[in-house]
């Protein structure tokens with residue numbers, strides 16, 4: 001019996017390690033998701049639209065070359081881009097982790113007299129429907145492991161329109177994320193879509209306010 005007891009701490013330790021290996025990733029990603037949700041819900045808890053009601057300029061400038069049909073706005077926030085897509089004839093799904101953002105997006109859609117299908121989901125764990133969208137839009141959100149899923153979500157011939165901050169944004173001291181996990185390296189966005197037909201790519205400083213990479217590419 002005593003011989004057996006001396007193994008108990010090791011058995012517990014092995015159990016903990018196995019538990020972490022089998023479950024750990026899910027537990028930590030749902031914990032991270034919860035943190036994101038709390039952070040963004042708080043940020044959006046204002047009457048005003050913190051990112052405004054007008055779409056991202058890059059989307060506005062290129063709306064005419066996007067194939068009409070079903071569009072998904074990834075991390076759509078308060079809906080400025082989703083509503084613009086709907087105004088331009090798209091059948092729009094919009095997803096965000098923040099319920100507050102989703103409610104504001106639906107209010108904006110109502111104000112602009114369009115319909116969007118807006119839903120709350122954590123993109124860290126979301127299962128993207130395959131071959132579903134003619135357009136996927138992603139603005140100011142970077143989750144590298146989501147990119148293959150976005151590609152799968154597009155129909156053949158479907159188009160991705162993507163713009164977000166580069167590391168230069170932080171280096172220049174512009175407003176935006178400071179964590180490099182959320183900042184693109186030079187050519188990184190372009191390299192993600194090497195297997196697509198790249199229609200447009202740039203890395204620029206916009207209005208001396210933000211440094212971004214912008215891409216349009218077709219599956």
Ligand SMILES: C[S@@+](CC[C@H](N)C(=O)[O-])C[C@H]1O[C@@H](n2cnc3c(N)ncnc32)[C@H](O)[C@@H]1O
Pocket residue numbers: 033036040051056074075076077078079080081095096097098101121122123124138139140141
């Ligand atoms: C900088 S905002 C951009 C919002 C919008 N794309 C725009 O351009 O106005 C980033 C958005 O990502 C959302 N977000 C952060 N983590 C997320 C997650 N794990 N799943 C879904 N959305 C998330 C936030 O709620 C927030 O709305």
